[in-house]
Amino acid sequence: MKLYTFAPAPNPRRVHMFLVEKDIELEEVEVQIREGANLLPPYSEFNPLRTVPVLELDDGQKITESVAICRYFEAVQPEPALFGTTPLEKAMVENWHRRVELEGMQAVAEALRNSNPRFEDRAIAGPRNFAQIPALAERGLARLGFWFKDLDARLKESPFVAGENFSMADISAYITVGFARMVKAQPDESLEHLARWRAGIDARPSSRVGT
Amino acid sequence: MKLYTFAPAPNPRRVHMFLVEKDIELEEVEVQIREGANLLPPYSEFNPLRTVPVLELDDGQKITESVAICRYFEAVQPEPALFGTTPLEKAMVENWHRRVELEGMQAVAEALRNSNPRFEDRAIAGPRNFAQIPALAERGLARLGFWFKDLDARLKESPFVAGENFSMADISAYITVGFARMVKAQPDESLEHLARWRAGIDARPSSRVGT
Numbered sequence: 395m396k397l398y399t400f401a402p403a404p405n406p407r408r409v410h411m412f413l414v415e416k417d418i419e420l421e422e423v424e425v426q427i428r429e430g431a432n433l434l435p436p437y438s439e440f441n442p443l444r445t446v447p448v449l450e451l452d453d454g455q456k457i458t459e460s461v462a463i464c465r466y467f468e469a470v471q472p473e474p475a476l477f478g479t480t481p482l483e484k485a486m487v488e489n490w491h492r493r494v495e496l497e498g499m500q501a502v503a504e505a506l507r508n509s510n511p512r513f514e515d516r517a518i519a520g521p522r523n524f525a526q527i528p529a530l531a532e533r534g535l536a537r538l539g540f541w542f543k544d545l546d547a548r549l550k551e552s553p554f555v556a557g558e559n560f561s562m563a564d565i566s567a568y569i570t571v572g573f574a575r576m577v578k579a580q581p582d583e584s585l586e587h588l589a590r591w592r593a594g595i596d597a598r599p600s601s602r603v604g605t
Numbered sequence: 606m607k608l609y610t611f612a613p614a615p616n617p618r619r620v621h622m623f624l625v626e627k628d629i630e631l632e633e634v635e636v637q638i639r640e641g642a643n644l645l646p647p648y649s650e651f652n653p654l655r656t657v658p659v660l661e662l663d664d665g666q667k668i669t670e671s672v673a674i675c676r677y678f679e680a681v682q683p684e685p686a687l688f689g690t691t692p693l694e695k696a697m698v699e700n701w702h703r704r705v706e707l708e709g710m711q712a713v714a715e716a717l718r719n720s721n722p723r724f725e726d727r728a729i730a731g732p733r734n735f736a737q738i739p740a741l742a743e744r745g746l747a748r749l750g751f752w753f754k755d756l757d758a759r760l761k762e763s764p765f766v767a768g769e770n771f772s773m774a775d776i777s778a779y780i781t782v783g784f785a786r787m788v789k790a791q792p793d794e795s796l797e798h799l800a801r802w803r804a805g806i807d808a809r810p811s812s813r814v815g816t
Contacts (some may be wrong), residue, residue: 401685450692455698456694457697459699459700461699461703462696462697462700463696463697465695465696466692466695466696467692468695468762469691469695469696479614480680481677481680482662482677484676484677484679485673485674485676486673486682487679488672488673488676489668489669492670492672492673493670495728497731498711513710518748520708522751524744524747524748527741527744528706529738529740529741529742530738533735536735537735592610
């Protein structure tokens with residue numbers, strides 16, 4: 395089994411953080427996405443989506459989506475549970491993880507990929523090129539500002555994003571907040587619940603992967 | 606337990622289709638979203654996100670995301686499994702379901718919400734208004750055309766979207782293909798694998814919910 399990855403990028407980074415939390419070690423192959431190695435053969439033939447990470451299983455099957463890789467390991471090694479244990483916890487992790495992705499990660503991605511010259515004609519990751527849409531970058535930044543406030547409000551009522559326990563929703567949210575530096579956005583200092591939660595995750599060894 | 610819903614809309618519809626496949630019946634409360642009832646009190650106070658569906662549990666807790674509602678019932682009643690059983694199946698359902706959502710559902714939503722006058726200033730579902738971005742509607746339509754072809758290619762190699770078994774990935778893909786009528790897009794007749802798969806799902810009783 396091999397993980398094709400580039401740990402500093404946000405999607406791979408959440409897989410690495412998940413693996414550290416699970417205490418799982420894997421053989422890794424680094425893909426130099428900053429130099430565009432993912433867009434060219436041999437990688438573009440190995441993974442036509444041209445994305446990282448990819449988990450290649452021993453029989454050659456490939457899992458190309460970060461959260462799917464995490465769910466694979468959750469099923470193989472259930473403890474510590476990062477997608478919930480009871481039906482309600484499982485639902486709440488899915489619920490809050492989706493909201494993190496739709497309201498936070500997507501906002502950062504839209505802001506970055508539609509404004510940064512590095513992503514000219516690469517506004518969407520994948521096998522096809524799409525032009526940047528400046529209005530979408532603006533909308534992404536606006537949404538990101540709302541998301542920081544909404545996340546703070548959630549963390550006022552709950553120790554972690556999905557409830558009482560650290561979960562995949564915290565991993566994705568934490569990495570998104572950090573990655574928002576790329577579009578020069580960070581939570582206002584007045585968002586004290588977000589700050590408390592973030593400091594708690596800063597103290598976990600898993601927070602240091604990819605940095 | 607109550608499901609607040611409007612079955613013809615695509616997100617509620619996938620929950621209903623899931624419930625029929627599981628043979629689970631619930632008390633339902635219809636929310637007239639076509640008349641904007643979700644945007645006004647009392648619903649906007651019940652669910653500040655202003656979205657449907659919502660599953661309200663007996664203790665008052667709410668699950669607001671369609672797929673989270675489905676995962677709740679998958680955990681409560683595992684059979685028939687619609688999110689996979691083995692670790693690899695679970696990973697593959699997540700993998701393909703995400704691709705359906707990111708490449709298909711998101712494309713239809715972008716095309717519809719950024720062009721149809723019904724969604725003026727409501728380009729994103731949720732508590733806040735966002736203006737339509739015409740370039741995003743165009744991009745959504747283009748992506749949808751690619752998605753139909755990619756889905757056909759996937760269904761050439763696999764009986765169902767995520768592999769050998771009918772799963773949540775089929776439910777979301779099937780409803781997305783049907784809903785694409787709203788932006789006057791349908792798969793070309795030459796996409797025979799997609800057509801074979803679609804006809805198979807048309808024959809399932811669950812396909813008729815919300816129609």
